[in-house]
Amino acid sequence: MSSGERKKRVGNRSKGWEEAGAEFYQESYPGAACEVDIQQALERDPSKLATLLPSKKSRVVTTTKRVGHEPRTTLRRRTSTRLRYSTTTRRQSTQPDANASMLPDLSENLTNEKKNWEDIMQIKALPICMEQKKALKRHLQNTTTIRLQGCEQFKFWCLQKWEGLKTFLHQVYSKMGLWNSSLKHIGGNFGMGVVAYFLFIKWILFLNLFLFSIIMIFLVLPTILLEFPADDSCITANGTCCSSTSVNSTRNFEIASLFHGGHLLENTVLFYGAYSSSTYYNEEKNLTYKLPLAYVFVMIAVFAVSLFAIVRWAAKGFKQRVVENEGQLYHYCNLIFGGWDYCINNKKAASTKHLALYKEMKALLAAERFEDERLNRTQEDSFKLCFIRIIVNISVVIILLLSGIGIYWIIRLSFEKVANQPLKMVYASIDAKTVELWFYEFVPYLAIVLLNMVIPVLFNYLITLENYSPTFVVKLTLFRTIFLRLASLIVLLYTFYMKIAQSKDNDDCNNSKKPLCWETFVGQQFMKLYMTDVVSQFFLTFTVNLIRASVARSTKNKVIRYIGRQEFDLSKHVLDIVYLQTVCWLGTFFSPGLPLIAVIGSFLLFYTKKFFCMIICGPSKRIYRASKSQSLFMLILLICYILTIVPVVYSLVKMTPSKSCGPFKGLESSWTLLVLTYQQLPAGLRSILSLFSTFSFAATAFLILSFLLYYYNAVASANKNMVQVLRNQLVLEGHDKQFLLERLSAFIKVHQEQTKYQQEHPEFP
Incomplete structure (x- = not known):
């Protein structure tokens, strides 16, 4: 081609439009180029999309330094290997397989029947609705699985049978379990927080039943079945045999003395004085059973088992409690998305739950508003509030002191009135004098029960003057009420100690100022206190509270309805149960039959509280979560348990046992028996101990x-x-x-x- 023709063609092309390629329409800014590169890269290798995820990009910062120190050849080798792997394909088989259609499709990733069965068993725990669970179960049941062979098939068969047996036993237990239907009914109306309280009563019942089983096996049955030698040891004082005096003082009582509170049962296995200080010995079988030593170890076992049970039950809700505490920054989300109780099964309870959620969110807003007000208080307001709180706390201390002094003088008056009466003559028949004596015997415990009901109402009024946060109000009121109940028990124990310790140098068995068998006397007083508290709760529930509820429901007067309306205050009812269990622990050493009385009392209290909850009162406007309620129960119970250990250990180590009764008569203290037993051990065992x-x-x-x-x-x-x-x-x-x-x-x-x-x-x- 000549140069002239070439120039002519170039000139003609420059005069018109020519077709542009794709690069002409490509934006020139870097972002678009990167986007196109990403799209092209994803078309070649879709797996590279994972490198664009935010979670992958966040790790670049932590891996840049490590990758930067690696040699460049290593990176190149890895890149080339990855590219070579992505472009390598497996050679396809050219030989036709006639039986290919008979083989399973391995691309479906088939599982064996055991894995499929395990997936079906785990459907129940999935957080999805029931329809989705049913659809998933049908899908898994229709899925093609690989059957197990040989020993694996036998193991799988045994596993299925074992799981089926456990499911059957669980269903039988759920149907035959104590109060299961009642708990479901309560949960459907009041939620699982209130159910946790009734489960707490059930737990207390089984705990006391187990404690009494230990006492029954190692103390009661040996005392009844074994023939202990006659206890001829007569610890004399001024020529009087204390043992015979103790036995004769409790004979010839009539049936009327049964209502007295223990005198008819004083020499039975329910109390300390019925247990012998002798040792059973069988020469034929070479069997020895030391009842005094068994008594000490049984009491140690009772408190050890109680502590283990408290810690074990508290540990169950610990994980869930920690998880709930982790999410305390999201109160409103937790209430809205996780606050509903799906055990509720009626419209009235559902509307009450709606109102409770509303009140809870309102309380959270009030707490935030209170916190803002606290931060913005002036110095003058802080000084006034501090002065008011000091006055209120002084008033609380004065109320507690007056209550303690009142209980002390009432108990002293009761002891004086009872001590001046000849019991044998009074209890021969039921007359006005007998009723008067009953009143004086039970008036201290009636006073304690009355103070436990009235003083907390006064505390609730005083705490409104202190301007605390709503959460702290509940905790402080609970603490003051616990201190009131424990203070009444401390005063009671101090009164017992003063009565027992008086005339300590006088060893006369006929000393009228001191009980002949003071351990049995203390056990009787604790049994009276327990029975009085249970009977008073039963009486108030079915008389006073029922009348209040009936009047409130039958009138339209707002004032009367406000006075008669009652709510299920969980904290108060928990303190009732914990207080009774504390009395049981305190009296078990002096009255081994008290756990049996506690079992009966817990059984009656369950139905009493259920009647109060379902019939008398309305649902509480405060939300009670199950795990939080359980932690509260165990914390209060553990505090009372620790305080209970102190007087029991003191009486075991320091107090001189009675000379007329019990397994430790004649010893300086109950602990002396362990010291003597230790000295009788072989030298090798003593050196190890x-x-x-x-x-x-x-x-x-x-x-x-x-x-x-x-x-x-x-x-x-x-x-x-x-x-x-x-x-x-x-x-x-x-x-x-x-x-x-x-x-x-x-x-x-x-x-x-x-x-x-x-x-x-x-x-x-």
Whole structure:
């Protein structure tokens, strides 16, 4: 081609338009180029989308330094290997397989029948609705599975039968279990927080039943079945046999003395004085049973089992309680999305629950408003409030002191009136004098019960003047009420001690100022206190409270309805049960039959509280969560348990036993029996036991416990950090889902636009 023709063609081309390529329409800014590169990369390798997730990008910061130190050849080698792997394909088989249609489709990732059965068993725990659970179960049942063979098939058959047996036994227990239908009915009307209270009563009942079983096996049955030698040891004082005096003083009582509170049963196995200080010995079978030693170990076992039961039951709700505390920054979300109780099954309870949720959110807003007001208080307002709180606390202390003094003088008056009466003559028949004596015997415990009901009402009024937060109001009121009830028990114990310790130097068995068998006397007083409290609650529920509720429902007067309306105050009712259990623990050493009385009392209180909850009062406007309520119960019970240990241990170690009765008569203290038993042990065993009391063992044990404490503290800290990492990972997973949804939305939008464009312009494929 000549140069002239070439120039002419170039000139003609420059005068017109020429067709532009795709690069002409490409935007020149870097973002669009990167977007196109990403799209092209995703078309070649869709798995690269994972590198664009926010969770992957967040790890670049932590891995940049590590990757930066690696040699460049390593990166190149990894890249080339990845590309080579992505472009490598497996050679397809050219030989036809005639039986290919008979083989299962391995692309379906078939599972064996055991894994499929386990998936079906786990459907029940999934947080989905029932329809989805049924659909998922039908899908799994219709899924093709691989059958197990040989030994695996036999193991799987045994596992199915065992799980079926456990399910059957659980169903039988749920149908035959104590109060299960009542608990379901209560939960359907009041929620699981109130059900937790009735489960607490049930737990107390079974705890006392187990404690009495221990006492029954190791103390009551040996006393009844074994023939102990006659206790001829007569500890004399001024020529009087104390044992015979104690036995003769409780004989010839009539049936009327049964209502007295224990005198007819004084020499039975319900009380301390009925147990012998002798040792059973059978020469033929070479069997020895020391009842005094068994008495000490049984009492230690009672308190050890109680502590173990409290800790074990408290540990059940610990994890859930921790999880709830972790989410305390999201009160409103927890109430709205997780506050509903799905055990409620009627409209009235549902409307009450709605109102309770409303009140709870209102209380949270009030707490926030209170916190803002507290931060914005002036110095003058703070001074006035501090002065008011000081006055109120002084008033509370004065009320507690006056209550204690009143209980002390009432008990002294009761003891004086009863001590001046010849019991044998008074209880021979029921007359005015007998009724008067009954009144004086029970008036201290009636006074204690009355104070426990009246004083908390006064505390509730006084705390409104202190301007505390709503949460702190509940805790402080609960603390003051606990202190009131424990203070009444402390005054009662002090009065017993003063009566027992008086005329200590006078060893005359006929000393009228001191009970002949003071352990049985103390056991009788605790049994009277327990029975008085249970009977008073029963009487108030079915008389006073029922009349109040009936009057409130039958009138339209707002004032009368306000006075007669009653709510189920969970804190008050919990204190009633804990108080009774504290009395049971205090009196078990002096009255081994008191746990049996506590079992009967718990059984009656369950139905009494159920009647009060279902018939008399309305649902509480305050929300009670099951795990939170359980933690509250166990905390109060543990505090009372610790305070109960002190007087029991003191009486076991320091108090001189009665000379007329009991397994420890003639000893300086009950603990002396353990010392004498220790001295009778073989020398080798004594040296081993003495090793545990040395300073070297104590120091070694302290160091080991310190290391264990440090180890578990480190593990807890690591777990806490891991929880934080997992929480952050959950947040990133949420970002990943949002990113993928945005990508999916963009892809669907582009696809719809392309489809629409093709429909409008069919000439352009």
